Amino acid sequence: MLPVRTAMGDESTRGSEDKLNVAIIGCENRGRANMAGVASENIYALCDTNPAATKSAKAKYPEALITRDWRELIEDGKIDAVVISTADHHHAPISIAAMRAGKHVYCEKPLAHTVEEARLVQEVYLAADGKIATQMGTQIHAGDNYRRVVEIVQSGMIGEVTEAHVWCSRDIRPVKPPVLGMQPIPDGFAWDTWLGPAADRPYNEGYWKGGNLNWNRRWEFGNGVLGDMGSHLIDLPFWALELRRPSTIASEGPPVDDIACPTWQQVTWTHAARPGSGPHHAACKVVWYHGGEGMSRRAKYLQPLVGSDTQINKWGIGVAFVGHEGTVVADYDRIVLSPGDKFRNLPRPDLTLAKSLGHYREWIHAAKTGGKTLCNFAYSGNLIEHNLLGNVAHRLSESMEWNSETLTAENVPDSDQFISKSYRDEWKPQGI
Secondary structure, eight states, X not given: OOEEEOTTSOEEEOOTTSXXXXXXXXXXXXXXXXXXXXXXXXXXXXXXXXHHHHHHHHHHOTTSEEESOGGGTTTOTTOOEEEEOSOHHHHHHHHHHHHHTTOEEEEOSSSOSSHHHHHXXXXXXXXXXXXXXXXXXXXXXXXXXXXXXXXXXXXXXXXXXXXEXXXXXXXXXXXXXXXXXXXXXXXXXXXHHHHTTSOOOOOOGGGTTTTHHHHTTBTTTOOHHHHHHHHHHTHHHHHHTTOOOOSEEEEEOSOOOSSBOOSSEEEEEEEOOOSSSSTTSSOEEEEEEEHHHHHHHHHHHHHHHHTTSOOGGXXXXXXXXXXXXXXXEEOSSOEEEESHHHHTTSOOOOOOSOOOSOHHHHHHHHHHHTOOOTTOHHHHHHHHHHHHHHHHHHHHTSOEEEETTTTEETTOTTTHHHHSOOOOGGGOOTTO
C-alpha cells in the first residue's frame, strides 16, 4: 500500500477506501470530462487561466481552492494528485514538477510538446521508483476492442507482423493570419500564465479560444493531428508490437510552415527486431497518414491487401497490421480479418488480457494501492517521443537516422532545434 499525504499534509498509509485530494489543472473542454472521470475523489483545487472556467467548476465544487497559476499548487502538501488538461505546451512542465513533488499525475495526451520533454518525463517517472501513479489520457487503451486486437496480433494468427498502418482523416484548418493583432485582456484572464513556456506576445483570443482544434494547429502550442490523434491510434501498434525506439524516421507532407502544423502527412518509422520470439517482435515499419492526401495514399496501399473484405475509405480512423498470413484492420470498436475466407471459421485467440477497471479507475486504484497503470509515463512517454519524431522529420524535411541514446539525428546536424525548444526562463522545466 502506497504512503500518500493526508488532508493535513503529513505522510501516512492510506486505505483504498479513502479519497485522494485532487487538483484539476485546466477546467474547460477535456478538463470537464477528466474532472467527471475523477469525481469519486475529493476535488480539492481548481486551476485555470480563464476565470469563466473556474467559476463554472466552482459551482459544482464550492469548497475547492481556486488559482490561475498551477505553480501555486505544486508544493501544497494537501494535494495528493493532479489532473492536467491544459494546452500541450504545459503538459510536460506541469507533469515533471508534480512528479518531483511526489504527486500522482494524470495528464491529457500528448504527454509532451517536444521529444526532449517526452524523454525527461519518462526519466522523472522512473526515478520515482514506484512511489507515484501516472497515466496519460489515452482512454481507448482501457477498451475491450484494443485488447482483442493485441491478442490476435501476439497470438500469431496473422503471422509475423512487418507493417502497421495508422490513420486519421482529420485535417488542419489553415492558420490565417499567423500573427494575430492585440486585443484587450479580459478581466481576470491570466494571459501570461496561459502562454507559460511559449514566447511572449500580445493577447488575442484567437490563440486559445475553441480548444485544442484551434491551438494545436500551431507548433508553439501543439503538434497537429499526429500529436493529438496519434496518441490514441499509434498506441495500438505500440502495445501489440511492443515497440520502443525507432531506427529511422521519414515524413512526407506539404511544404514546411514555421507557424502551422501540416494539413496532411505520411510518416514512416522503422523498428529493428525486438527481444523475444513472438510474431510481433520482428523488424517492422509503422506508417501514419492524416488529411486528404494521407487518406488517399492509405487507401491506395491498403485496399489491395484487404480486397472485398472491407472498404478502407469507410474507416475514418484505423490501424492495419500486415502479417505474413493476413491483415487485421481495427478501430475503437471494429475488427476485420483478411482474407475473410481464411479467417472466417477460425477461433479467435484466448482472452489473455484482463478487463480494465476503467480508464480513470485504473489511475485512482494505482494511486491508492501502489500499483502501475498500463499507460504510465514510461510507456506513454515513449509512445509520445516516438510520435513527435515524425513531426521533427517533417520540419527538417529530412529522413532521420535516429540515435535514441543521445537524442540526435546523426545524419542531420541541426535537428536539435526541433527535438528541444526555447523556454521563457521562469517556465523551463528542471532537467532541461
